[in-house]
Amino acid sequence: MAFIEIKNLFKRFGKVVAVNHIQLEVNKGEMVTLLGPSGCGKTTTLRCIAGLERPEEGDIVIDGKPMLSEGFVQPSKRGIGMVFQNYAVWPHMKVFNNIVYGLKIQRIPRQTIQEKARQVLELTGLNGLEERYPSQLSGGQQQRVALARALVSNPKVLLLDEPLSNLDAKLREELRFEIKSLVRRMGITSVYVTHDQAEAMVISDRVAVMDSGNVVQIGTPQEIYEKPANRFVADFIGTMNFMSGEVVQVLQDTDAVYVRTEFSEKMLCTTPDTTATTPGKKVYASIRPEDVEVFTEPPQARENLFKGTIVHKAYLGNFLYFFVSVDGTMIRVQVPHYVPQEEGQELHLFLNPQKCMILF
Amino acid sequence: MSRGNISLAALLWLVIAFLVLYPMSILVLQSFKIAETDNWGISNYLGFFQDTYYLKTFGNTLLLSVLVLLTTTLFGVPLAYILARYRHWGKTVFTALILLPIVLPAYAGVFAFIIFFGKYGTLNLLLMETGLFKTPINFIYGIHGLVFIQSLHMLPFIVLGLSAGFTNIDPSFEEAAEVEGAGGFRRFITVTLPLCTPSYLAGAVIVFLWPFTDWLTPMILGQVDFLPSVAYINIAYHFTDVHRKYMGIVAVIVSAVVCISLFLLARWWVERKKYTGLSKGTTSEGRVIEPGPLVKLSAYLYMFFIAGLVLLIPIVLGLSAFSRRWVFEPFPTHWTLENFRVILLETPVLIQNSFVFSGIALLFGIAFGLPAAYIIVRTRVPGRNALDFVITLMLAFPGIAVGVSYLLGFWKGIPLAQYWIIMPLALFARRLPYFLRMAHSSYLQLDISLEEASEVSGAGKLRTFLNISLPLLIKGVLVGVVMFFIMAFQEISTAIFLYRGGWETLPIGIYLNWHRGMEFGIAAAMAFLMIVIAFILLLIISRIAGGILKAAWGPGGT
Numbered sequence: 025m026a027f028i029e030i031k032n033l034f035k036r037f038g039k040v041v042a043v044n045h046i047q048l049e050v051n052k053g054e055m056v057t058l059l060g061p062s063g064c065g066k067t068t069t070l071r072c073i074a075g076l077e078r079p080e081e082g083d084i085v086i087d088g089k090p091m092l093s094e095g096f097v098q099p100s101k102r103g104i105g106m107v108f109q110n111y112a113v114w115p116h117m118k119v120f121n122n123i124v125y126g127l128k129i130q131r132i133p134r135q136t137i138q139e140k141a142r143q144v145l146e147l148t149g150l151n152g153l154e155e156r157y158p159s160q161l162s163g164g165q166q167q168r169v170a171l172a173r174a175l176v177s178n179p180k181v182l183l184l185d186e187p188l189s190n191l192d193a194k195l196r197e198e199l200r201f202e203i204k205s206l207v208r209r210m211g212i213t214s215v216y217v218t219h220d221q222a223e224a225m226v227i228s229d230r231v232a233v234m235d236s237g238n239v240v241q242i243g244t245p246q247e248i249y250e251k252p253a254n255r256f257v258a259d260f261i262g263t264m265n266f267m268s269g270e271v272v273q274v275l276q277d278t279d280a281v282y283v284r285t286e287f288s289e290k291m292l293c294t295t296p297d298t299t300a301t302t303p304g305k306k307v308y309a310s311i312r313p314e315d316v317e318v319f320t321e322p323p324q325a326r327e328n329l330f331k332g333t334i335v336h337k338a339y340l341g342n343f344l345y346f347f348v349s350v351d352g353t354m355i356r357v358q359v360p361h362y363v364p365q366e367e368g369q370e371l372h373l374f375l376n377p378q379k380c381m382i383l384f
Numbered sequence: 385m386s387r388g389n390i391s392l393a394a395l396l397w398l399v400i401a402f403l404v405l406y407p408m409s410i411l412v413l414q415s416f417k418i419a420e421t422d423n424w425g426i427s428n429y430l431g432f433f434q435d436t437y438y439l440k441t442f443g444n445t446l447l448l449s450v451l452v453l454l455t456t457t458l459f460g461v462p463l464a465y466i467l468a469r470y471r472h473w474g475k476t477v478f479t480a481l482i483l484l485p486i487v488l489p490a491y492a493g494v495f496a497f498i499i500f501f502g503k504y505g506t507l508n509l510l511l512m513e514t515g516l517f518k519t520p521i522n523f524i525y526g527i528h529g530l531v532f533i534q535s536l537h538m539l540p541f542i543v544l545g546l547s548a549g550f551t552n553i554d555p556s557f558e559e560a561a562e563v564e565g566a567g568g569f570r571r572f573i574t575v576t577l578p579l580c581t582p583s584y585l586a587g588a589v590i591v592f593l594w595p596f597t598d599w600l601t602p603m604i605l606g607q608v609d610f611l612p613s614v615a616y617i618n619i620a621y622h623f624t625d626v627h628r629k630y631m632g633i634v635a636v637i638v639s640a641v642v643c644i645s646l647f648l649l650a651r652w653w654v655e656r657k658k659y660t661g662l663s664k665g666t667t668s669e670g671r672v673i674e675p676g677p678l679v680k681l682s683a684y685l686y687m688f689f690i691a692g693l694v695l696l697i698p699i700v701l702g703l704s705a706f707s708r709r710w711v712f713e714p715f716p717t718h719w720t721l722e723n724f725r726v727i728l729l730e731t732p733v734l735i736q737n738s739f740v741f742s743g744i745a746l747l748f749g750i751a752f753g754l755p756a757a758y759i760i761v762r763t764r765v766p767g768r769n770a771l772d773f774v775i776t777l778m779l780a781f782p783g784i785a786v787g788v789s790y791l792l793g794f795w796k797g798i799p800l801a802q803y804w805i806i807m808p809l810a811l812f813a814r815r816l817p818y819f820l821r822m823a824h825s826s827y828l829q830l831d832i833s834l835e836e837a838s839e840v841s842g843a844g845k846l847r848t849f850l851n852i853s854l855p856l857l858i859k860g861v862l863v864g865v866v867m868f869f870i871m872a873f874q875e876i877s878t879a880i881f882l883y884r885g886g887w888e889t890l891p892i893g894i895y896l897n898w899h900r901g902m903e904f905g906i907a908a909a910m911a912f913l914m915i916v917i918a919f920i921l922l923l924i925i926s927r928i929a930g931g932i933l934k935a936a937w938g939p940g941g942t
Contacts, residue, residue, distance in 0.1 A: 076836050099839040106840040112833035116855045125851075126841030173841070 025088070027052040027213045028073065028181060033082035035068055042068040043079065044237035050213055055204070057216045057224040060234035061260065066217045067109075069234070070183050073215060074106055075099035087180055100129075105174030105212075106183040110190060111166045113158045113173070120154035123173050130177065140176055147206060148172040164195050171203065175210065182207060182214035188223065200226045221261045225249070233257050251296060255308055255383045265316075265355050266308040266383070267291075274301055283309045283382060287351035292327045292377040300384075307382040313345070313358040315379035319372040320365060328375040334367050348373060388845075393765040396756050400774055403813045407793030411785065414792050415633045419626045431627075432634040438614070442638065445611040448530060448595040455535040456591050457584075460542030461577075463690060466683045467543065468550035470675050479547075481691040483540045487918045488697055489874040490537050491894060492911040494604045496700040497524055497533055499710070499908070506700075509714040529605055534598065536693055538591040545587030549580030582654045589650035596639045597782035600876065604898065611639050612784055619788055619881070633788065640785040647780035698915050704908035723909035731893070734910070737807075738889040741879075742872040744808035749819040749868050752812070754861070757823035758849075762832070772824075779817045783877025786814045791881045804887050807879060811872040818871055819864040826860025827853075866925045870918045890914055 026049035035043040043065045050056045058066035071077040073084055075091065076099055083093040086104075091097045114122055120141060127137045145151050148168040158166055167187060174182055187203070188196045204227045207214050218224050224231050225245040232242045233256075241253035252258035255266060269285035274295075281301055282290045293309050295301045323329070332348035332355065339345075346357040348371055355373060365371055416424045432438045466472075467479055485493065500506045501523040508520040523529060553576065561575045599612035608617060618632030675683060705723055707716030727735065759765055760772045790810050794800040800809070830853060838848040854861075876891035883892055890910050897907035 074836075074840055076839070098844070099836070100842045100844055102840075104840060106837065108833040108837055110831060110833060112831065112837040114834055114837070114852060114856075125838070125843075129842045129847070170837075173837070177842075 026050060027054075027087060028215070029083075029085040030069070030073070031083045031085070033069065033072060033079050033084065035065075035072060035077060035079040041237050043072065045082065046234075046237070046239045048232055048239060048242070050215060052213055053211045054229045055207060055214045055216060055227060057218060057228035057231045058234055059218060059221060059224040059231050059260075062219060063236075064234040065237040066219075066234050067185055070185055070215060070217045073181070074104055074183055075102050103180045104183055105177065105179035105181070107167075107170045107174045107185065107187040109186040111170040111187075113166050113169050115158050117157075118154065119150065119156050119158070119161070119169050122158070122169055123176050125173065126177050144172045144176045147175070163191055164199065167191060167199065171206075175206075175212070178210075179212065182212045184214065184216045186218055187216075189218070189220070196223070203227065225261075233260065235260075251381075252383065253296075255310070258310055258383055263313055263356060264310050265313065266310050267353060267355075269307060269309050271301055271303050271305045271307055271382070273303060274298065280377065281382060283307060285309055285353070287330065287353050288328075290327075291375070291380070293380045293382045294377060295382050301382065307384060309375075309380055310383045311375050311380045313356040314343075314360075315376060316355065316357045317374040317376060318346075318357060318359050318363060319374065320363060322372055323374070326374070328377055328380065330373045330375070332371055332373055334365055334369055334371055337365075337367050346371065389759065389763045389765050392755055393759050393763075393767065393771070396752065396759065396771060397767070399752060400771065403809060404774065404778065406798075407786075407789035410793035411633065411789035412637065415630065415637050417630065419630050428630045428634050432631055432638070435631075437609075438631065438635065441609050441611050441614045441635070444527075444609050445595050445639075448527060448534070448610065449592045451527070451531045452534045452538060452595060453588060453592045455531055456539050456542045457588070459535070459690070460539055460546060462686065463539070464543045464546035464550060466687060468547040469673050470680070470683055471672050472675075472680065472683065478687045478691055481694055482543055482687070484694050485537050485697075486540045487870055487922060488537075488915060489876070489891065489911070490534075490598060491600050491604065491876065491891070492701060492915060493537055493697050494533055494601050495704075495894075495898070495904075495908060495911055496697040497529075498604070499704055499904075500696055500700050501529075504712055506714045509712070513714070525605055525607075527607070530595075530602060530607060533601060533605075534594060538594050539690070541587040541590045542584070543587075545583040545585075546580055549583035550576065552583075553579050582657050585650055585654055585657075589646055593643045593646060593780065596642050597784065597877070599784055600895070611635050612782065615639065615784060615788075616880075619791075633792075636782070636785045636788050639782050643780045643782055644777060647777070698912070701908050701912040701915065704905060705912040706909075708905060710905070723905045724913075726906055727893075727909055727913065733886065734888050734890050734893045735913075737887060738873055738891075741804075741807045741811060741889060742869055744805075745811035745815065745872045746819075746865060746869050748808065748812040749816065750861075750865065752816070753819040753823050753864070756820055757827045760824060761827040762835075775817050775820050778813070783814055783875065784881075786810060787878035787881035790878065801882060806882055807887055807889075810878045810882055811875055814875060814878050815868050815871045819868040822860050822864025822867065823857065826857045829860075830856050863925050866921050870921055873917065874914060 028048075028050040030046060030048040032045050032047065033043050034041075034045050046065075046069065048056070048069075058069055060066050068077060072079050073086075073091075075097060078096060079092065084091040086102065089097075091102065114125075117125070123144060124137050124141050127140060132140075141154075145154065148171055150165065150168050150172060153161065153165065158169065161169065167190075170187070174184075184203070188199055191199065200223055216224075216227055218227075228245060230242060230244055231248050233240045233248060233253075235256050241248060241257050243251070248257065249261055252261065252264075258264040259266070267285045267287075269283040269291070271281050272284045272290065273282040275281065279294050279296075279298055281293055281295050283293050285291055291309055301307075322331075330350045332350040334346055335349050335354065336347040337344065343358050343360045344363055346359070346363075348355050348357055350373065357371075357373065363371075415428055416426065418425055418427050463482065467475065467482070498505065502508070503520045503522065503525070505523075507523065508517075511517045512520065524532065557579060558571060558575055561571045566574060595610065595612075597612055599610070599616040602608060602610045602613045603616070608614060612635070615632045615635035618628040618635065622629035622632065703716055704710055706719055706721070708718040708720045708722060710716040710718075756771065756775065760768050787810065790806065790813075791801065794806060800806050834856065835848050835852055838852045839845070843851065874891060875889075876895060879889055879892055880895065883889070888896070890913065894907045894910045894914075897903040897910070
């Protein structure tokens with residue numbers, strides 16, 4: 025059984041439905057990210073787990089104990105650690121007192137408190153800053169204090185609400201890996217909220233993509249990127265070319281279909297779901313820019329080969345980026361090698377049927 | 385929402401119902417009583433509005449309000465501009481001096497001006513000594529004097545609002561107008577002033593309402609044909625004519641209705657008009673200009689002029705307090721400590737009462753205000769906005785109305801007025817919004833996640849409040865405490881109706897000594913003492929709170 029089970033959770037604010045009957049399971053020791061644009065309900069879900077919001081329906085079970093169905097369990101009794109978006113490090117307490125606040129409430133012997141504090145200070149690299157006030161710390165250091173405070177009492181569950189969003193880009197990247205290895209080493213089950221897809225990819229064992237209060241897809245970062253469940257996920261994670269069209273023919277006993285798009289009568293694509301694909305269905309033929317193959321000379325004839333004109337060309341150091349117009353449809357292409365063609369010149373694009381999927 | 389929050393809110397509502405809603409409704413009810421009968425009807429109102437005398441007082445009050453608003457605006461706009469925009473020496477000192485009248489009781493100002501500007505006051509005597517004038521000039525007795533004194537008292541509210549407005553405007557708005565080709569004055573009229581209207585209006589409504597609540601200043605100056613003064617006289621001296629009592633009550637209600645409706649109107653308008661800019665480019669001091677030498681000189685002279693008028697109040701009262709028989713001489717000749725001896729040794733009970741009543745009122749204020757702020761800001765208890773609304777309305781409710789309604793409500797039925805506790809209770813009800821506002825605004829600034837982090841760490845609600853919220857709120861709360869105390873200490877409008885022998889406070893002592901006529905020195909010494917106490921308390925807050933002082937002040941007054 026999963027360590028955290030979110031069952032049919034529903035939460036509204038006035039008329040706005042923030043979380044719409046979602047299901048989610050987090051296994052012991054796993055780090056799951058709730059990813060989505062702002063307003064998708066990810067933070068509300070996290071706050072429901074913490075007990076800071078009271079959902080109207082559903083239940084949350086942590087380590088076999090229901091938090092809602094058998095009476096509301098106060099946040100203070102849930103045995104969780106939480107890192108807030110703005111750190112919420114108490115400005116009137118020194119670093120040490122911030123960290124041991126929860127331990128003092130639990131009436132743990134002074135000796136043990138000292139020992140635990142020392143360990144967590146070590147882990148988070150805050151040695152020597154115990155006697156500072158938060159205002160004397162940098163943003164990154166305050167972030168570490170918040171993390172240390174959340175970890176010090178060995179919580180059953182660690183919740184992180186966009187913990188890195190207030191830091192500058194360099195530090196953010198560094199801390200991603202640090203948090204990941206720290207949490208993994210301690211083996212704490214954790215839920216991480218972010219709107220930054222790159223952060224989610226780096227940090228999570230699994231990602232739950234949310235949209236308008238619903239969980240749209242759950243999977244490993246690789247699954248989410250390579251097999252997005254729908255257009256929303258594909259668009260939110262990475263870049264995708266969407267070519268609207270209509271299924272014209274489903275090939276028997278394979279996962280291949282022919283799609284008519286604006287620039288092609290018959291484009292060969294793979295479908296993730298053969299049963300849902302019938303001729304006449306409106307779909308998006310989709311391909312990632314890095315999956316488009318580029319030829320400067322017309323290659324051997326094959327399916328899905330199109331001729332286009334370069335509208336924009338950009339040099340981005342480690343790769344080249346093109347906007348290519350194929351009969352008026354703009355296709356973004358990313359190539360890792362040099363291509364001599366300039367804007368206004370022609371290019372042959374091969375949209376590999378293996379990589380070209382249809383989405384709804 | 386938890387059950388605890390609901391019962392807390394219910395308790396607060398109970399207090400409001402008992403100390404605000406009940407006496408107010410008795411006041412309204414009484415206004416419909418027909419004198420010397422058991423009947424009820426609107427005849428009192430008909431009588432009031434058909435009587436040319438009462439109509440005249442209403443007209444006079446309205447005229448006074450318009451004149452005071454015009455004067456404060458005329459003097460306040462340049463003053464606020466100078467304070468907000470010019471880089472000059474002594475900015476803090478001048479700002480503090482010009483805002484000082486907020487914490488000086490209005491009646492103290494009147495006394496000082498009678499001594500200085502009166503018919504045989506210092507200025508007239510000096511002028512006549514020069515031989516240029518044979519007869520004294522009437523500086524203050526008349527509507528012009530009222531306009532002068534009330535305008536000086538209310539000027540800070542215009543200056544405070546406008547200078548905050550001038551400072552907070554994003555400089556890019558004006559820069560854009562400059563780029564479009566609008567010159568200095570045109571830019572000021574077309575861009576700067578319109579952007580400041582909300583903050584101006586917030587102050588303007590307080591200024592406009594002041595003549596509808598200030599009964600004492602006209603009375604001291606012998607001008608009684610104003611609504612609040614007439615109300616006071618009718619109610620306080622109705623022994624022979626019960627009809628007058630009801631006319632007084634109607635006058636109180638008319639004043640209160642005018643105040644509350646204008647206050648609500650202004651609030652609604654300000655809310656609607658609030659301009660929001662996208663930009664984040666404001667600096668903390670806004671757009672500051674280095675003026676030319678001539679402009680700078682005139683600005684200095686102007687500030688000296690206003691600050692000098694304000695400073696006259698403590699100086700003149702101080703001179704009077706330390707002297708004896710200061711009459712028909714421009715400056716005192718006999719110096720003495722006699723006045724202070726009388727206050728401190730013969731009637732120490734006045735000072736004692738002032739401290740005890742204000743202190744108890746303050747304890748009530750804290751016990752009510754902190755939970756109320758919590759309920760309003762932090763919970764979703766139904767009715768919390770109504771609670772906020774009722775308490776905010778108390779800001780606009782004239783002190784005289786509170787006094788009269790307490791007199792009517794707690795005399796028979798609930799005979800609380802027979803016990804001294806009525807004094808602190810009335811002070812508490814009257815000054816409630818001051819403390820609540822400070823607690824409220826500091827609560828709004830306190831990030832909720834700081835409290836949530838504590839709960840997640842295992843602390844209960846109460847422990848979180850004590851360990852986290854209270855230490856972080858304490859600055860704002862202390863400012864509220866001190867402001868509340870100063871205002872309660874100076875309160876006369878409510879207390880004058882409720883005090884009995886032995887319950888006199890310093891403000892009542894000032895009034896009585898003035899009333900008896902001969903003890904001017906003692907009245908001055910009491911007023912001086914109050915100013916000194918207010919000043920010491922202010923020094924304490926500015927130490928604690930620094931910049932918060934300027935923000936979040938509501939209307940002051942007797």
